[in-house]
Amino acid sequence: MSESDLKKTPLYEAHVAAGARMVPFAGYSMPVQYRDGVLKEHLWTREHAGLFDVSHMGQARLRGVSPLSAFEEVTPGDFIGLKPGRQRYSLLLNKKGGVIDDLMAARPDGDGLFVVVNGACKDNDFKVIENELAGQVSVDRLEDRALLALQGPEAAAALEAHAPGAAKLAFMDSAAMTAFGVDAIVSRSGYTGEDGYEISIPASAAETVWNTLLADERVRPIGLGARDSLRLEAGLPLYGHDVDDMTSPVEAGLTFAISRKRRDAGDFPGAARITRELAEGPTRVRIGLKVLEGAPAREGAEIADEDGRVVGKVTSGGFAPTLSAPIAMGYVPPALSAPGTRLKVIVRGKQQAAEVVAMPFVPHRYVRKV
Amino acid sequence: MRFTKDHEWVAVDGDIATIGITAYAAEQLGDVVFVETPEVGKVVGQGDGLAVVESVKAASDVYAPISGEVVEANGELGAAPETVNAAPEAGGWFAKLKITDPAQVEGLMDRAAYEQYLSTL
Numbered sequence: 001m002s003e004s005d006l007k008k009t010p011l012y013e014a015h016v017a018a019g020a021r022m023v024p025f026a027g028y029s030m031p032v033q034y035r036d037g038v039l040k041e042h043l044w045t046r047e048h049a050g051l052f053d054v055s056h057m058g059q060a061r062l063r064g065v066s067p068l069s070a071f072e073e074v075t076p077g078d079f080i081g082l083k084p085g086r087q088r089y090s091l092l093l094n095k096k097g098g099v100i101d102d103l104m105a106a107r108p109d110g111d112g113l114f115v116v117v118n119g120a121c122k123d124n125d126f127k128v129i130e131n132e133l134a135g136q137v138s139v140d141r142l143e144d145r146a147l148l149a150l151q152g153p154e155a156a157a158a159l160e161a162h163a164p165g166a167a168k169l170a171f172m173d174s175a176a177m178t179a180f181g182v183d184a185i186v187s188r189s190g191y192t193g194e195d196g197y198e199i200s201i202p203a204s205a206a207e208t209v210w211n212t213l214l215a216d217e218r219v220r221p222i223g224l225g226a227r228d229s230l231r232l233e234a235g236l237p238l239y240g241h242d243v244d245d246m247t248s249p250v251e252a253g254l255t256f257a258i259s260r261k262r263r264d265a266g267d268f269p270g271a272a273r274i275t276r277e278l279a280e281g282p283t284r285v286r287i288g289l290k291v292l293e294g295a296p297a298r299e300g301a302e303i304a305d306e307d308g309r310v311v312g313k314v315t316s317g318g319f320a321p322t323l324s325a326p327i328a329m330g331y332v333p334p335a336l337s338a339p340g341t342r343l344k345v346i347v348r349g350k351q352q353a354a355e356v357v358a359m360p361f362v363p364h365r366y367v368r369k370v
Numbered sequence: 371m372r373f374t375k376d377h378e379w380v381a382v383d384g385d386i387a388t389i390g391i392t393a394y395a396a397e398q399l400g401d402v403v404f405v406e407t408p409e410v411g412k413v414v415g416q417g418d419g420l421a422v423v424e425s426v427k428a429a430s431d432v433y434a435p436i437s438g439e440v441v442e443a444n445g446e447l448g449a450a451p452e453t454v455n456a457a458p459e460a461g462g463w464f465a466k467l468k469i470t471d472p473a474q475v476e477g478l479m480d481r482a483a484y485e486q487y488l489s490t491l
Contacts, residue, residue, distance in 0.1 A: 032427070033400065037400045037401055038400055038401060038425070038426040038427055039400070039401035039403075039426055040401075042426070225400075225426060225427045226426075228427070229426055229427075294404075294406075295404050295406055295422070295424055295429070296403070296404060296424055296429070298428075298429065318426060318427065319403040319404065319424065319425075319426045321426060326403075326404070348406070348422065
């Protein structure tokens, strides 16, 4: 795709003005970093509040007679049991039990189900939902809305000033509210492991909201580079890298997204494989690795056992700014997945010592009770 | 000092060339978190991989601007990779080469030509 084919979010001009380095991502021209650089942006988010433009992500309303029960036909979540004002992480599954995408679905108000999916997957996701649930739900894409994320320990105080009531939301609450003087959908959630919010607003208001938040000295703009290192430290998988349409939720360590009720009923796509893996265990599992020496092990690096036999691959990896050490995620056989297991990562032909560690690498700081 | 289009620099002292990356390259890379320097004794041809610099985001190759044999690697970068950002054209050097063919040095850009080249990017 050439530069000129790239789409722009409503904040493109604001990014360029702020000194962003723009790169192609999910078909959009997106800021990978601003003037501070990835390292400082990462640490700022952990200590203060980072503002991210994630308007490339797909937002839609699923409307129909009973969109909640219909949505259960394509996901393993308990959506019939999703209470008003709550949001759930879920998975769009294919019939082989692979993950088509991961997503957030919420009931911010009485208007059906509000769904947010990954930017690179959105066209396919919405087509799949439309096809599978034809006659039951309409998928109304919200192309005229921007999406921001405000993340970090000072996010709540910074947002409350412009979105009264935001601080009263708990982790995974979602509410339609007037914020910044416009109609907003605010959820207390994110992709950094920190407390924080995701804020859907009309595209026409995006630049005003962006600038209003940045006028707060606690808030700085954060690019995709730090978004990736933050989510890696938080142990959160990145779709298309750590999880794909061949990966099952059991392999990926995402069984929490399969509700007990749905598990017992076995009534979701790919239930045969997923139920079997839940009972017998999968052949490989996603693990966290701390690289004990040498260079960061990045996506595609081989993982070997102590005897040097290749047992798996790194699916994301890099330098963890909070830990000042290289970390990685990858897949290995379950027998080698216990924390403390010594493994090796192979970087540019060199075997480097690594150790399986529990994820998240950096503790989550979600605010579950307000 | 001489320069390449890949943003390496070469400083020659007798038959020894010190190699690093330019301030422009260091700025483009962002915060350097790891440097892999070559083993002493390694023989490299012009354009071969000489070192690898890793930022938070990605790994990048540093190519040998000229042919030669590695006679010294910058051991300081192991504990302080950030020196590449702080002093790219001084303490942030990667390796010293015993020059095989002095004519290769003459073929590289001088600072004025390199700055002219940067202005086209």
